[in-house]
Amino acid sequence: MLRASSLARAGAAALLLAATGAQAAECARPVYLTFDTGHMGVAPLVAEVLDRQQVKASFFLANEKTRDGGTSLDDRWAPWWKAMAARGHVFGSHTYDHVYWLADRPDGAFRAKPTFGPQAGRIQVMSVEAYCAELDRSASRFKEMTGQPMLPLFRAPGGKTSPALLQAAESRCGYRHVGWADAGFLGDELPSDKYPNAALLARALRNIRPGDILMAHLGIWSRQDPWAPAVLEPLITGLKQKGYCFATLADHPQYRAWLATHHVHGTP
Numbered sequence: 001m002l003r004a005s006s007l008a009r010a011g012a013a014a015l016l017l018a019a020t021g022a023q024a025a026e027c028a029r030p031v032y033l034t035f036d037t038g039h040m041g042v043a044p045l046v047a048e049v050l051d052r053q054q055v056k057a058s059f060f061l062a063n064e065k066t067r068d069g070g071t072s073l074d075d076r077w078a079p080w081w082k083a084m085a086a087r088g089h090v091f092g093s094h095t096y097d098h099v100y101w102l103a104d105r106p107d108g109a110f111r112a113k114p115t116f117g118p119q120a121g122r123i124q125v126m127s128v129e130a131y132c133a134e135l136d137r138s139a140s141r142f143k144e145m146t147g148q149p150m151l152p153l154f155r156a157p158g159g160k161t162s163p164a165l166l167q168a169a170e171s172r173c174g175y176r177h178v179g180w181a182d183a184g185f186l187g188d189e190l191p192s193d194k195y196p197n198a199a200l201l202a203r204a205l206r207n208i209r210p211g212d213i214l215m216a217h218l219g220i221w222s223r224q225d226p227w228a229p230a231v232l233e234p235l236i237t238g239l240k241q242k243g244y245c246f247a248t249l250a251d252h253p254q255y256r257a258w259l260a261t262h263h264v265h266g267t268p
Contacts, residue, residue, distance in 0.1 A: 188227030
């Protein structure tokens with residue numbers, strides 16, 4: 001059963017979806033560019049590329065450590081998120097403390113490990129209710145920063161899930177999971193020496209197909225030669241030259257029906 005305390009009206013969802021409908025109607029060979037939060041060091045440059053190319057993307061938010069000594073959802077970054085929301089991008093939850101699912105438990109709870117926050121690095125026993133609260137924390141913070149609700153979509157850190165987690169997230173938390181296509185793994189998590197930007201770009205342009213969900217980050221600590229924005233703009237222009245267009249997850253056929261019948265998140 002969905003928890004009314006953390007859901008907005010379905011009418012708000014309809015308005016949010018309608019805002020992206022016109023672009024989707026003109027998009028015959030879409031791909032879906034998504035970003036997870038990271039150290040945020042390249043976030044302003046990513047925004048510049050998206051503006052210049054007139055591309056709308058989908059973002060999954062967690063409160064991660066940033067290069068400026070803060071976190072990705074703190075007050076220093078709130079104006080950036082507000083500006084991105086105003087530009088028509090869409091947003092989902094990545095769990096507030098970037099919580100990795102590790103295993104299901106017989107009692108219905110999960111073994112999980114937050115990457116950030118007060119319990120960072122410690123394996124936890126997390127009930128379904130606690131996992132729902134992690135998803136909702138990102139949604140609530142997004143509403144505080146932007147005044148806009150978050151879509152009822154989430155991406156589990158690392159893409160790590162189980163059938164039990166996905167079922168609980170949908171039926172009890174009110175969020176549907178979003179993964180990515182094999183070809184849509186854009187490689188910004190990989191080491192630069194073995195996977196240089198030129199090779200990642202060539203692989204993506206060769207393998208991406210219409211309908212693919214693409215995944216990158218707003219900064220990866222371990223990569224010495226940042227993927228973004230070096231690869232991002234050539235990737236966008238290269239895909240456009242091949243006849244591709246860009247849409248948000250609000251217009252993805254796998255999620256449209258869900259979004260039309262489920263409420264947006266972020267209202268206390």
